[in-house]
Amino acid sequence: MYSPSELGASLGRARYGCALAVAIAGGLFAAWSPGTRAEWDFGATAGALYDNNLTRAQNPSDKRAAGAATAGASATYFAPLTGGDSVSGTLFGDGQLFDRFSGLSNLAGGASAAYRHKFGLGAEAPWISTVATVYYDGYRDTLRTSTFLNLRAEIGKRFSEQFDASAAVYYERRYNDHGEPVVPGISGKVFDLSGQGVDLRAGYAPGSEWYFSMGAGVRRGDVESTSKPGLAIFLASSAIAEDPVWGDPNLYAYRLRGTTWSGALTASYALSDKASVDLVYRYGLTRAAQGLEYITNAALVTFVYKP
């Protein structure tokens, strides 16, 4: 249940997120001109995920694993401005329903705006894009309820019908003020995070049905890790809060400064031109001060449909 103060803060963040989303949508509308023929793309997803270290904990005894059902929907407005330039705006909503740790279940909604430029004619012309995404993610347990901002610049190229690759840099900010301090003088806003990173991705399509891709990335910035109290994590942390999601009063959430190396493998099978099933495996290794490190493994299966 929300306390009045939590509800107020939550609504405040929601209003902030909505305002940004409207601003993005307004910007796109402003880019529209009577001569512009745009297209709407709608999409829906449904799937499941499993994460073996939801607590982002170092010690095996602190790790918690669980699965979740996922679902989402999106509507994208795409408008080519010239042959090489286009803008798009997306409104989306999605949710995750966890089988254990129901406090992690969440509903998110937001918007993104993108500009894309192609350097020349043809499918193999290199391209750049910039994307700004804002969304509000409300968790059943409000500690994690946040507004997210993600700014991303990407460059990519298709080398043939089968091979393509891209590289991106991004900045992300998670606005959150739900955590109450448990140690005097130390913030409780463990999910008030920022970071920036680099992603690389390469894809291969052996035919018209399968598409495989692999990605690697490194991110520097704030992370959250939940564990039992200890000197190392206490010294490394910049915020500490109780984390009631896990049902264990001995577990606390800590905000750390760390570097995360990540990798992802994706296999996507096209059921038709409008539907596919994606299997994704994600690995992450995060290292922080005081010799702290944790590893996450996650698997996702997602059905994607775009009518």
Place this chain on the structure above:
Amino acid sequence: MLLALLTLAARAQNAEIAVAVTDELGKPVRDAVVVAVPADGTLRAPAKPREEIVDQVDKEFVPKVQVVPAGTRITFPNRDSVRHQVYSFSPAKRFELPLYTGTPEAVVFDKPGVVVLGCNIHDWMVGYIYVSESPYFAKTDAAGRAVLADLPPHEYVVRVWHPQLAVAEEATRKNVEASRAHRSDIVFTLPLKPEVKIRRAPAAGQRRTY
């Protein structure tokens, strides 16, 4: 009246070549282009340039394979509610139709060869125009069959092209004697590559990073 009767009579005396095209597994091959060229190289020029259409429907080229004689004017009507930008880098015809709706100016395809079409907005769109040096051509149907009708009696070199053909078109050549008022049946078994095109199907995005 007399001229019409004479024309009909002459046509009745002409030959036909019926072609069946299969892949190496015996499955019918659709959209294979069959061209017959007189073996002595003498080609009759078409009476007047033809006009053909390659539509864009649901963000695909329709038909996917179009075969025309050299000199044909082709228009590219956009039947979608979104804009397209059609182009080709093929040596037989390099052209670009800047972002458009409706029907732009026709493009003349005057050089024999295969012209691969693309859309700069929708990268998965691909189409083929086979520009034939010969007026005698046809395209196979879903059963892999095509008929070259109304051929003057002659010896012909018949060859087949398909977007997935794994060998050079010249390697498919067959000599056929097309006799007066006679139908010749020939079968082509083509080695085909798997279709490789940019996938149109959607893929899930990864929004949540932490």
